[in-house]
Amino acid sequence: MKKNADKSREETLDPEDWEAMRALGHRMVDDTMDYIRTIRDRPVWQHAPPEVKARFEGPPPAGPECPDEVYREYIRSILPYQVGNSHPRFWGWVAGCGTVMGTYAEMLAASTDAVSGSFAYMSNNYVEMQVVDWCRTLLGFPLGTSGLITSGCSSSTLIGLAVARNTMAGYDLRAEGMHVSGKQMTLYCSDEAHSSVQKAVELLGFGNNALRRVPVNDSLQIDIPALREMIAADRARGCHPVCIIGAAGTTNTGAIDDLNALADICAEERCWFHVDGAFGAWAAIAPEYRHLVSGMERADSLAFDLHKWMYLAYPIACVLVRDAAHHRNAFSLTPTYLAHGEGDRGLTGVDVPWLSDYGFELSRGFLALKAWMTIKEQGTEKYGRLIQQNIDQAHYLENLVQEAPQLELALPVSLNIVNFRYMRPGLAEARLDDINKQIETELQEQGIAVPSIVSIHGRKYLHVAVTNHRSRREDFELLVREVIRIGNKLV
Numbered sequence: 001m002k003k004n005a006d007k008s009r010e011e012t013l014d015p016e017d018w019e020a021m022r023a024l025g026h027r028m029v030d031d032t033m034d035y036i037r038t039i040r041d042r043p044v045w046q047h048a049p050p051e052v053k054a055r056f057e058g059p060p061p062a063g064p065e066c067p068d069e070v071y072r073e074y075i076r077s078i079l080p081y082q083v084g085n086s087h088p089r090f091w092g093w094v095a096g097c098g099t100v101m102g103t104y105a106e107m108l109a110a111s112t113d114a115v116s117g118s119f120a121y122m123s124n125n126y127v128e129m130q131v132v133d134w135c136r137t138l139l140g141f142p143l144g145t146s147g148l149i150t151s152g153c154s155s156s157t158l159i160g161l162a163v164a165r166n167t168m169a170g171y172d173l174r175a176e177g178m179h180v181s182g183k184q185m186t187l188y189c190s191d192e193a194h195s196s197v198q199k200a201v202e203l204l205g206f207g208n209n210a211l212r213r214v215p216v217n218d219s220l221q222i223d224i225p226a227l228r229e230m231i232a233a234d235r236a237r238g239c240h241p242v243c244i245i246g247a248a249g250t251t252n253t254g255a256i257d258d259l260n261a262l263a264d265i266c267a268e269e270r271c272w273f274h275v276d277g278a279f280g281a282w283a284a285i286a287p288e289y290r291h292l293v294s295g296m297e298r299a300d301s302l303a304f305d306l307h308k309w310m311y312l313a314y315p316i317a318c319v320l321v322r323d324a325a326h327h328r329n330a331f332s333l334t335p336t337y338l339a340h341g342e343g344d345r346g347l348t349g350v351d352v353p354w355l356s357d358y359g360f361e362l363s364r365g366f367l368a369l370k371a372w373m374t375i376k377e378q379g380t381e382k383y384g385r386l387i388q389q390n391i392d393q394a395h396y397l398e399n400l401v402q403e404a405p406q407l408e409l410a411l412p413v414s415l416n417i418v419n420f421r422y423m424r425p426g427l428a429e430a431r432l433d434d435i436n437k438q439i440e441t442e443l444q445e446q447g448i449a450v451p452s453i454v455s456i457h458g459r460k461y462l463h464v465a466v467t468n469h470r471s472r473r474e475d476f477e478l479l480v481r482e483v484i485r486i487g488n489k490l491v
């Protein structure tokens with residue numbers, strides 16, 4: 001009794017001064033809008049200098065700081081030194097750039113702190129299920145396909161390949177584990193597949209050696225005859241081919257495997273067909289380019305991001321699995337403390353699965369809200385036009401490169417990625433590699449643009465992945481001018 005007597009000592013994390021906190025929130029929204037609106041006037045990125053880095057060393061604060069001061073510190077020390085991927089001239093690796101509505105949605109999702117994944121009859125789960133269903137429709141999968149929102153294509157691939165493994169093993173793998181498998185299970189992907197495929201294969205216990213890297217053709221697509229030979233050779237030595245992983249857009253070049261041919265081979269060989277469509281899957285909604293990913297809709301599982309080419313703020317991705325029962329069987333687990341149906345007052349009388357039955361995470365954030373609000377705000381037709389605009393911009397840059405005698409294209413543009421280099425006849429290849437690496441560094445460090453560098457056929461090229469709704473043709477013209485200017489200075 002005594003302990004409870006002094007109620008004035010009870011504490012909370014809610015503000016002491018609600019009106020002051022409201023005013024701070026308004027300032028944050030105002031500053032955020034100004035920041036995004038004027039983003040192209042600032043350098044793409046700048047590294048945090050040592051004195052800024054030093055501000056992030058030290059013990060945790062034992063006492064409170066004024067909220068305004070905490071925010072001032074964010075403005076001073078954090079805001080200017082981030083990666084910069086929301087800038088119109090950020091094209092390195094493959095990254096997204098966020099949306100304004102998505103920014104608000106993240107605040108709204110955080111304000112209710114809705115745990116997503118458990119509890120069937122909650123609006124936040126309905127939102128997630130609707131976003132998954134929109135993705136299913138847009139990407140051409142049939143009714144009955146299941147899916148889950150994830151934090152990235154790496155997670156989506158892990159989930160897709162877990163379902164593949166459990167379904168194709170031919171025994172109760174969840175109960176027995178991998179060691180019962182008499183034959184080595186083998187998987188196939190192109191030499192150009194993303195590292196997340198290898199990570200998933202390793203985590204799932206197949207072992208990296210079970211992932212056969214199939215050579216690629218001149219367009220850097222999986223070599224179909226070589227794939228057939230590798231599968232036949234594996235069968236001959238007693239292995240069990242279980243899965244082919246196709247790429248709908250590789251990270252290096254945007255190459256898209258012949259997905260229809262892969263689907264045919266999977267049907268013949270009784271293999272699972274997984275497609276990594278991290279960004280390239282979304283070519284399916286670009287009116288003039290959807291044929292590029294034809295065959296993707298035949299996949300048993302498809303992993304893709306919404307934080308790259310659907311432009312949504314990190315993190316958000318999705319996995320689709322054609323057979324919902326296989327999907328659920330791989331993950332569903334219901335201990336008594338998670339018994340489904342609490343609070344439903346017998347609305348349906350049936351056991352309604354939770355979203356956590358379709359993935360390895362139980363508690364998840366309300367990631368789907370930013371997708372739901374932005375897609376509703378913009379409409380899917382505009383999204384289709386934007387994906388198309390980015391592909392057209394990649395071809396525009398390709399033309400600029402071809403017209404400039406100082407530049408050389410690595411290979412024809414197949415999707416939205418342009419790889420090119422500064423070139424001076426007579427210079428040794430190793431010197432050209434150095435020069436192009438230095439051009440990348442100068443572009444980044446001067447805050448002009450952020451391409452990255454990739455190696456194609458052993459040589460270094462500037463890598464421009466256009467997954468940015470803020471980029472304009474003038475940005476690519478500037479890039480070309482600056483690459484030539486910096487290159488000319490270096491030779």
Ligand SMILES: Cc1ncc(COP(=O)(O)O)c(C=O)c1O
Nearest residue numbers: 094152153154194196250251278
């Ligand atoms: C082709 C491809 N697959 C998978 C991934 C991994 O996606 P995430 O970073 O969302 O996990 C990427 C990332 O760039 C990618 O380009």
